Amino acid sequence: MKLYHDPVSTTSRPVTLLVETLGLPVEMETVSILGGEQNRPAYLAVNPKGLVPALELEPGIVLTECTAILQYLACYHAPELYPCAPLKRARVNEMLSWFSTDLHLCLDVLTVYPQTLLAGTFSAETCAEMAAFAAPRLARQLDLLDRTLSTHPFVAGEAMTIADFLGVAYVTMAELVDFDFGPWPAVCAWIARMKSLSGWDTAYAAFEGLRAAGRLVPAA
Known part of the structure; x- marks a missing residue:
């Protein structure tokens, strides 16, 4: 492969x-x-x-x-990361869908990308309007995620699944703009758990390097 x-x-x-x-x-x-x-x-x-x-x-x-x-x-x-039991698999699919739509839209598309990957595409005023539109919706979504993670360690239950792998990528995009996750301690703890995976440093090394260098604007 x-x-x-x-x-x-x-x-x-x-x-x-x-x-x-x-x-x-x-x-x-x-x-x-x-x-x-x-x-x-x-x-x-x-x-x-x-x-x-x-x-x-x-x-x-x-x-x-x-x-x-x-x-x-x-x-x-x-x-074990994508269980076959119908309800357990449905829970994983539910979180995959939610991360890919509601949370990704408000956190990444409307808040992070205009300031980073799409920098220069929109005016400063438009970026501010997008972020302001997303802010209350994003807060509600992070409240929901925090409540979920306060009852069990991973997004679809007691065990890690592929939904955690997808979700943490979308959520940590916010680190590009120094987003404050302090009001959501269970989310912070989950991010830390995912960052402790053995493959994290390798998978995220180039991204972290670009983040530190501020090189996230596409070449002309």
Whole structure:
């Protein structure tokens, strides 16, 4: 298997964290989205969507979309991370969907991205309006997540699942803008638990390096 990914891609990091933590035999190939490599013919031949990640199972058979790749890898290599029991799996799918929609929209799309990955795309006034629109909605969502994590250690229950791998990638994007998670201590504790995974430092090294250097604006 070959994983096409970019360490600065929000949706690549859940997959690379899973691969690194489990020690899966996956060949890794970086596709630089800051350099525009996702739009080059060689990569479009692999994934016509021009997005990362993409998992090539064998020549001509490619799986795209972060959640689908997480589900596939967990089913084959770590079924405890994506349990088969109908209710438990539904809980995981519920959190995957919620992180990918409501929380991602308010925290990342409306709050973080305009100041970082999309810097210069919108005026300062528009960025402020977007953040102001998102703020009360985001607070309610983080309140909900904090209540969930105050009753059990992971987002779908007592055991870690692929929903935690996806969720922590979306949530930690807020570190780019020094977002204060102090009012949500259970969320802070969960982030710390996820950062203690054996694959974290490798999966997040390039992202942290770019964050420290302030290089998160796409090349012209």
